Amino acid sequence: MTPRKFAVDDGSTNVKVSWIEQGELHTVISPNSFRKNWKSAALRKDKKIFNYTIGSTKYTYDMTSDKALETTHVDYQYDDLNLLSVHHALLQTGIAPGPVKLVVTLPITEYYNAEDCQKNEDKIARKRDNLMRQIELNKGELFEIVDVEVMPESLPAVLSTLTMQSVSQFNRSLVIDIGGTTLDMGVIVGEFDDVSAIYGNNEIGVSMVTDVARKSLAVADSDSSYLVANELIKQRDNLDFVRxxxxxxxxxxxxxxxxxxxxxxxxxxxxxxxxxxAKNPNRVYLVGGGASLIYPAVKKAYETLGERVVLVEEPQEALARELCLYHADGEAVNMPVQEAVNG
Structure with a gap:
């Protein structure tokens, strides 16, 4: 079989997978929520259990368990949980397992060396090797990952946007990507003519809010998983869900x-x-799972730019979609179909 290609933005909170099927761009979002040991078989026939084994360690996908393992740290990029989350997300596409080539991501702080802004080949290789490791699904079949290409996070997420807005070659665009674990930023010249500066901070992320939500829930006798805490943040204005x-x-x-x-x-x-x-860029673009949370503060910080401070459409999926389009090999693509998946 010819390996199918998937673009995977394997963030610490959610994994976003994009692929092209008969000229249509599809995207699924698969939340990360894994704990050790296996789950017993479901009573309902329509509910599938995902029990995995890596080496001698057993894991299971569990949306609500307060024993869910933490993924909000940079080491997640190279450990069992990353391998689990990518394979689990691939299964949510609904495509029959087979050989696949993946385009995956690393935070800017990991992808580039801080000293000279050149690629950190050791960490890129480490990420690739991690995803090539053996993993098994109990009573099920997994995709066979035959090749992994690693790309930097955040910057590619605005490729189409810059092109569609016909950005001048003299414009400097600041891209801000806020995820669960990291804050990545870069300054792009023109329609991606050049990347003039990069910045990353792995101590600022939505996990700051998630941790407060989990601790607050625990005080209210409501111990929860990271997934539930993140859902509470998203649906904080929905009192029915809060209750x-x-x-x-x-x-x-x-x-x-x-x-x-x-x-x-x-x-x-x-x-x-x-x-x-970036004190005075010409434009600002916000992407990533936490983009809507920080948009008001960033808009205020760059008040003189007005409408040129842009919250990219579907910011959480933007990077996976753009990576997929970038590697489409000239194939005509109709935009897009988003499909939220809860595992």
């Missing part, structure tokens, strides 16, 4: 206040780092 995940309802207002305070703090931190990195 579903908070057992002690007297704590709801406290929990929501703490989340909002942390979101505000995250936005201010990102805006401060952005202004320090």
């Amino acid at each position: 579903e995940v908070v057992n002690d309802e007297s704590q709801i207002s406290v929990i929501l206040d703490k989340i909002e305070t942390k979101i505000d703090e995250l936005g201010k931190q990102v805006a401060y780092e952005a202004k320090k990195f």
